[in-house]
Amino acid sequence: MASATGQAVDLREPGGRRRATNQIMIGGMWLAFAVLLVPLGFVIVTVVSKGISAISWQFLTNGTIPPNILPVTEGGMGAAVVGTLEITAFAALLAIPLGVLAAVYISEYSDRHRWLTHLISFMADVMTGVPSIVMGLFIFTIWVLYFGYSGFAGSLALACLMLPTVIRSSYEMLRLVPDSLRQGSYALGATKARVTLTVVLPAAVGGIVSGALLAVARAAGETAPLLFTILTVESVNANLLSGPNTALATQIFVNATSPFQGAQARAWGAALTLIAIAFILMIAARFVTARFAKNSR
Amino acid sequence: MSAATAHAGPARPAGPASRLSLRRPFGDRAFNILALGSGLLVLVILVLIALTMTRQSTLWFRSEGWSGVFSTDWDPAHGKFGAMAFVFGTVITSVIAVIFAVPVSVGVALLLTEVLPRRWAQPVVYVIDLLAVVPSVVWGLWGILVLAPWLQPIYNAISSHVAGVPVLDDLFGGQPVSGAAFFTAGMILAVMITPIVTSLSREVIATVPVTDKEGAYALGATKWEMIRGAVWPHSQTGVVGAVLLGLGRAMGETIAAALVIGSSATVTSHLFFPGYSMPAVIANQFGEASGVMRSALIGLGVLLFFLTIIVNLAARSIVEWNDRRMKGA
Numbered sequence: 001m002a003s004a005t006g007q008a009v010d011l012r013e014p015g016g017r018r019r020a021t022n023q024i025m026i027g028g029m030w031l032a033f034a035v036l037l038v039p040l041g042f043v044i045v046t047v048v049s050k051g052i053s054a055i056s057w058q059f060l061t062n063g064t065i066p067p068n069i070l071p072v073t074e075g076g077m078g079a080a081v082v083g084t085l086e087i088t089a090f091a092a093l094l095a096i097p098l099g100v101l102a103a104v105y106i107s108e109y110s111d112r113h114r115w116l117t118h119l120i121s122f123m124a125d126v127m128t129g130v131p132s133i134v135m136g137l138f139i140f141t142i143w144v145l146y147f148g149y150s151g152f153a154g155s156l157a158l159a160c161l162m163l164p165t166v167i168r169s170s171y172e173m174l175r176l177v178p179d180s181l182r183q184g185s186y187a188l189g190a191t192k193a194r195v196t197l198t199v200v201l202p203a204a205v206g207g208i209v210s211g212a213l214l215a216v217a218r219a220a221g222e223t224a225p226l227l228f229t230i231l232t233v234e235s236v237n238a239n240l241l242s243g244p245n246t247a248l249a250t251q252i253f254v255n256a257t258s259p260f261q262g263a264q265a266r267a268w269g270a271a272l273t274l275i276a277i278a279f280i281l282m283i284a285a286r287f288v289t290a291r292f293a294k295n296s297r
Numbered sequence: 298m299s300a301a302t303a304h305a306g307p308a309r310p311a312g313p314a315s316r317l318s319l320r321r322p323f324g325d326r327a328f329n330i331l332a333l334g335s336g337l338l339v340l341v342i343l344v345l346i347a348l349t350m351t352r353q354s355t356l357w358f359r360s361e362g363w364s365g366v367f368s369t370d371w372d373p374a375h376g377k378f379g380a381m382a383f384v385f386g387t388v389i390t391s392v393i394a395v396i397f398a399v400p401v402s403v404g405v406a407l408l409l410t411e412v413l414p415r416r417w418a419q420p421v422v423y424v425i426d427l428l429a430v431v432p433s434v435v436w437g438l439w440g441i442l443v444l445a446p447w448l449q450p451i452y453n454a455i456s457s458h459v460a461g462v463p464v465l466d467d468l469f470g471g472q473p474v475s476g477a478a479f480f481t482a483g484m485i486l487a488v489m490i491t492p493i494v495t496s497l498s499r500e501v502i503a504t505v506p507v508t509d510k511e512g513a514y515a516l517g518a519t520k521w522e523m524i525r526g527a528v529w530p531h532s533q534t535g536v537v538g539a540v541l542l543g544l545g546r547a548m549g550e551t552i553a554a555a556l557v558i559g560s561s562a563t564v565t566s567h568l569f570f571p572g573y574s575m576p577a578v579i580a581n582q583f584g585e586a587s588g589v590m591r592s593a594l595i596g597l598g599v600l601l602f603f604l605t606i607i608v609n610l611a612a613r614s615i616v617e618w619n620d621r622r623m624k625g626a
Contacts, residue, residue, distance in 0.1 A: 018519055018522065019519065021519070021521055022519035022520055022521040022522070025520075025521040025524075026408075026412055026520065026521065028404060029404040029405065029407050029408035029412060030408065031404070032400065032401040032402075032403075032404025032405050032408065033404070033405050033408055033421065035401050036401055036405060036424070036425070036428065036488075036491060037424065039488045040424065040427065040428050040431070040488075042439070042443075043431060043435065043436065043439045044431075046439055046443055047435060047439070097335075098335045098338060099335070101331055101332045101334075101335035101336075102332070102335040102336040102338065102339060104332045104335075105332035105333055105335060105336035106336060108332070109329065109332060109333070116336075117336070119340070120336040120337070120339055120340065122613060122617075123339050123340055123343060124339050125609075125613050126343075126606060126609045126610055126613060127339055127342070127343060128609075129542065129545045129546065129549070129605050129606070129608070129609035129612075130343075130346070130549070130602065130605060130606070131548070131549025131550070131551065131576055131601055131602070131605055132433075132549070132551060133549065133551040133576045133579055133580060133598065133601070134346065134350075134549070134598050134601060134602045134605075135346075137350060137579065137583075137594075137595055137598040138342075138345070138346045138349065138350060138598075140595075141349045141350055141352075141353045141595065142345065142349050160342055163338070163339065163342070164339065167339070191321065191322055191324070191325040192325055192328070192329070193324055193325040193327075193328035193329070194324075194325070196328070197328070214430075217430050218429070218430065220432075221430070221431075221432025221433065221434065221435070222432070222433070223432070223433060223434040223551070223552040223580075224433070224551040224552055224576070224580060227580055227583070227584070228583055228584070249432060249434045249552075252434045252435070252438055253434050253437070253552055253555075253556070253580075256434070256437060256438045256441055256442065256556055257441070257556070264442065267438055268438070271432075271434075271435045271438055274432055274434075274435065275431060275432070275435060278430045278431075278432065279427075279430065282426065282427075282430050
C-alpha cells in the first residue's frame, strides 16, 4: 500500500522539472509550426487581397501587356498566361518521359551495372540541388547563343530543372512495387521490357503521375531559368519555337521593381494567377494519389 | 537500398540451348538502350553544364586574372569584375537563412513524427507542401513591396538601440536606409528552405527504430527525454545532411534574393545594409551584359554551380553514409 509508506509516489507522470522541460520543449515544437504559419498566411492573404482586385476576365485573356504607367484596367496578362502554360506544358512533355525512363533504368536494370545505376541515382540527387539560375545560364550558353531566344529554350531550361525531381519521385514509386509481381511475370516468360511496361509501371502509375504533377507545379512558378531564355514580350507569341516569349513569373519579376501603381497591381494579379495554377496542379496531384490509393487497397 | 533494388530478372536457360532462345528480342534491347540513355542524360547534362559554362567564362579569367577575379571590386563601368563581394553576400544570406530555418524545421519535423498522431500530421504536411509550392518570385514580390517597407523602421529602431555596443553595433548598427538588406534576404530564404529541411529531417527521424523509443519510455523517460536519448543520437548525422542540403538551396535561390537583397556590391559586417549575392547579380545584370561582363556573370554561375555541387555532394554522402550505418546497426 502506498499510504503505508507514508508518501504516495505518482508513477504515472514524472513531476517537477522533468515534466516542465518536456512541456516547454513540446510547446517549442508547436511554436515552430506557428512561426511557419505566419509568413505563409501573410503571403497568401496579401496576394489574394491585392490580386483579386486586379484580376478580371479581361486581365486573364487580353493579349497585350500595356506599358507600366497605365492602370491595371488597361490591357491584360493574357500573353503571359499563354506563355506560362505553353512553356511549362512542353517542358513537362520533355522531362516526364525521360525522367520516368531514367527511373526505370535505376530501379529495374540495377542488377547488371550496379555501379552505373548507383552513380546515376546519386547524380540525379545532386542535380536536384543545382540552382535554377544555373540551368538558365546553361541553356543560354548551349542553345540561345546559337538559336536565339524562344519559348522552346525556356522549356528546355525548365525540363532540366524538373528532370531530377521526376526521376527521384518515380524511382521511389517503382521501388514500392512488390517483387513478386515481377517474378510472376518473368515466370510466364515475359521479357524485361514487357514486364516493366505492362506490370511494373501500371502498378506504380498513380505515384508517378502525382510526383510528376508536383514537379510541374514547382516548375510553373520558376523565374530564373526563363529570364535569359525567353526574355519578355508585350504580346502573345503562340509560336513556341521562334521569337522571344513571356511568362507570368518573368512579368512579376519585371513589374515588382517598377514604381508605377498599375505595374504593381498587374504583378499582384499575375502572382495570384501563378499561385492558383500551382495550387490547382498540387490539388490534382493529391487527387490522383487518393484515387490510386483507394484502387490499390 | 541494396535489398530493395535487387529485383528479379528474366531467367537464363541453364543448360545448352539454341542460339535463338539466348538472343533477347529487339524490342527488349531497344527499351534497355532507351532507359540507359535517359539515365545517362543526367550525367551528360551535368558534364555539359560544367564544360560549356566554363568555356564561356574563360574570357573573364583571361582579362581579369586571378587577382581581379578574387577581388571585391565590381564596377562594370570601369571594367572591374571581382566576384568576392557576391560570394560574401551569398555566404552571409544563406548562413542567416540556415540559422533561422534549422530550429523551426527540426521542431516541426519532431512535432510531425513524435508528437502528433498520424491523423493530425497529414494536414500539417499539406501546409508545408503549400509553403514549398509558393513561387520564389511571389516571395520576392511580397518581400520587396510589403515586408521591406514594414521592416525598415524596425531595423532603424534596433540599430539606434545597439549603437555603441561592441559586437552588436558592427552587426546591426549603422543607419539602414531601406528594408532591402542582407537580413531581409536571409529571412525570406529561411522561409523558402524550411519545407525541404523539414521533410528531409522528418524522413531521417522516421527511421528511428520503435524498439529504441519504447526502451526509453520503459525506463521512465518523458517524451522529450526519449527524443534526446533515443531519437537524437540516431538522427543527428541525417539532420546535418538535411541542413547542408538546405544551405545549398539557400545559396542558389535567385529571384527572391534578387528582389529583396538591396542590389549593392558591398562587403560589410552590417547585416541591415543592402548587399548582393551571386545568383541575384546574375538575374539582375545579365540582361544588359555583353563581352567581359557577360563572361564574368557566366563565371559567377560556374562558381555557384561548383559551390552548390560541393555542398550537395557532402550532404548526400552524409545522408547515404548514415543510411548504411543505421541499416548495419
